[in-house]
Amino acid sequence: MPATVREDGVEVQISPQFFRNVTTTPSTPIDDWPHEVFRAVLEYGMVYDWRIVADFVRAHPWGKAAHTLEEVIDYSDDLDTYHLMKRILHNARADAQEGERQQVASELASYVRQSGMTQKDFALATGTSASRLSSYISGKTDPRASYVVRARAAALNT
Incomplete structure (x- = not known):
């Protein structure tokens, strides 16, 4: 059993x-x-x-x-189960990364709202362009960790 x-x-x-x-x-x-x-x-x-x-x-x-x-x-x-598990592992990691990307995007959007600034002004205050910030908030691009720290500081200091 x-x-x-x-x-x-x-x-x-x-x-x-x-x-x-x-x-x-x-x-x-x-x-x-x-x-x-x-x-x-x-x-x-x-x-x-x-x-x-x-x-x-x-x-x-x-x-x-x-x-x-x-x-x-x-x-x-080279068995089929190995190929299957490799694909499952790859997909699980891709899904996790997408979830993390969306979490960061949501966090950045909340920092912009919390700051009370427009997206353009927030971008300028954090040393990036409005279009780059937009790509971060949409989840299309991953920001560097240092940018997330700057964004958090900008949101807290307004």
């Missing part, structure tokens, strides 16, 4: 067979699974086993498990 694993409040089942010859168990957090477990899951697992890994990686695309999975994929056989 498969063991129960809890990740992010969701109960999932993973087979103990993937944990043979390693010191971890099915109750070990996914972030702490060794390379051998990921490889066994990808090579011998079923769709529901792959989904456990895929769901976790989608939720934590830059976490330890995602990096371990990436290493396993990079140094493993």
